[in-house]
Amino acid sequence: QITLKESGPTLVKPTQTLTLTCTFSGFSLSTSGVGVGWIRQPPGKALEWLALIYGNDNKYYSPSLKSRLTIAKDTSKNQVVLTMTKMDPVDTATYYCAHWYRVGGYYFDYWGLGTLVTVSS
C-alpha cells in the first residue's frame, strides 16, 4: 500500500524559506520510472506542479518557479524534501506530494493529504 505524508510549518513569514518533507511508504524511489513530485493549490484555485525527482537523482522544476525551488531525496529515510525560497503571501497554498509513474505514460497515482502553508507576517 502506497502512502505519502507531507509535513512542515503551517505558517511562514514573507521572505523566509519554506522546507517541506514528504515521507512515503509502500514503494522504492530506486524503482525505474518512479518519482515523487510536489504540487500546490492556492485556496480556491487550480493545481500547480512544482518539482519532481527520480531515484537516479534527476530533478525537474516548474519553469516559472525554478529559481526558488530545490528538491532532494533521502532514500534511506524514504523522504523527499522541497525547499522554496523568498516566500510571499501569494505562495499561500496547500502543498501536496505525490507518487509519480513514468512507464508508458506520466501521471501521479497516489497523493498525500496535503499541508496548508500560510505566508503572513
Add this chain to the structure above:
Amino acid sequence: SYELTQPPSLSVSPGQTATISCSGDKLGDKYTSWYQQRPGQSPVLLIYNDNRRPSGIPERFSGSNSGNTATLTISGTQAMDEAAYYCQAWDISTDVVFGGGTTLTVL
C-alpha cells in the same frame, strides 16, 4: 511554455453525460491523465494514458485524446461526481503541466 486549457465550469443533470475538454498544442501526441478532486480532499487519479482507468474507478469514467483535445466523459453522471476535474500532461519543454480545472455541478 506548454499550456492546457479547460472550461472553468460545467453543469449537468443527474443521469446525463458530462463531457469535459482539455486542449493543448498537439495534445494528442502526449499521454493525458485526469484527476477528480472533491471539496476538501486530495486529487484522485481517474484516467491515465489517455483512456485507462486505475482499479476502483467506475466504468462510467472514460477518456480519449486526439488532435489538440483530450476529453473526459462521465456517463450517467451521479451527484457524487460533483467535483473539480483536472487534466495533466507531460511535455518535454515544461515537464508536468496541469489544466486550469473544470468544476462540475450536478443539478
